[in-house]
Amino acid sequence: MLTLYSYPELFGVADNNGYGLKVYAFLRFAGVSFMHKHLFDASAAPRGQLPYIMDDGETIGDSETIIAHAIAKYRLTIDAGLSAAERRTNHLVTRMLDDLYWVMSYSRWKDERYYPAFRDAFMAQHKQIDAAGLDKAKAYNAQRYHFQGIGRYTPEQAYARGLADLQVLAEIVPAEGFVHGEGPTSIDAGVYGFIANIYFLPIPTPIKAFVDTHENLVTHCETIHAAVGGA
Known part of the structure; x- marks a missing residue:
C-alpha cells in the first residue's frame, strides 16, 4: 500500500x-x-x-x-477531461501557489506579531515539541527566507505578494463547484492545501483576513475539507 x-x-x-x-x-x-x-x-x-x-x-x-x-x-482519470487551456491554467496556478507558500510560511514563523500564537498553538496540539524546538525551527526558517528572498522584505511587502496571489485565486475559484466544473480535479486539491492552511489558522494574519472575506474561497475550502476529512 x-x-x-x-x-x-x-x-x-x-x-x-x-x-x-x-x-x-x-x-x-x-x-x-x-x-x-x-x-x-x-x-x-x-x-x-x-x-x-x-x-x-x-x-x-x-x-x-x-x-x-x-x-x-493507478490509471487515475481525475484530470482526464481537462482541456489544453485548463491544463495550462493548472500549471500557472500551481506555480503561483509556490509563491503563496512563502508568504503563508512567513506569516507563521517570521512575523513576530503572529509567531508566538502559532508556536503556542503548535505546542498545545503536539506536546512532544517544546518552545526550544520550535525556536530552532524558526531560526532555520529565517535562513531559508533570507536566501529565498522573502526574508528581506518588510511584512507589508511580503503580504502584498500573498494578497496578489490570493486575489487571482479569488477570481478563478467559482462561487459553487470546483475550478473546472462540477467535479474536483488535481488543482482543487492544490488550492485547498494552501487555502485550508490559511483559513483554519485561528490567528488574524492579513492573508487570513482576505480569505475570510471571500465567500467563494471559504466555500471551496470547506467543501473539500468535508469531503477529504481530517488527519
Whole structure:
C-alpha cells in the first residue's frame, strides 16, 4: 500500500504544510488507498523535504511528482477531461501557489506579531515539541527566507505578494463547484492545501483576513475539507 509521509496535522487539517495537504486531498479525491504517517523531522526525506511517498518500495518526493506518479501507476482519470487551456491554467496556478507558500510560511514563523500564537498553538496540539524546538525551527526558517528572498522584505511587502496571489485565486475559484466544473480535479486539491492552511489558522494574519472575506474561497475550502476529512 502507498504510504504518505508528511508534516503533522494542525488546526483540524491533515497536514499543516500546503504541499502535504495537497497530496493528501488529491489521493482522497482520486480514491487511492494509502496510509498517512506524520513526521516532524524532514532530514531523512528526499532532498530533505516533505511530503514524500513510499509505494511498492519506491520512494518519491515532491508533491507534483507524487501526483504524476499516482496518476500514471493507478490509471487515475481525475484530470482526464481537462482541456489544453485548463491544463495550462493548472500549471500557472500551481506555480503561483509556490509563491503563496512563502508568504503563508512567513506569516507563521517570521512575523513576530503572529509567531508566538502559532508556536503556542503548535505546542498545545503536539506536546512532544517544546518552545526550544520550535525556536530552532524558526531560526532555520529565517535562513531559508533570507536566501529565498522573502526574508528581506518588510511584512507589508511580503503580504502584498500573498494578497496578489490570493486575489487571482479569488477570481478563478467559482462561487459553487470546483475550478473546472462540477467535479474536483488535481488543482482543487492544490488550492485547498494552501487555502485550508490559511483559513483554519485561528490567528488574524492579513492573508487570513482576505480569505475570510471571500465567500467563494471559504466555500471551496470547506467543501473539500468535508469531503477529504481530517488527519
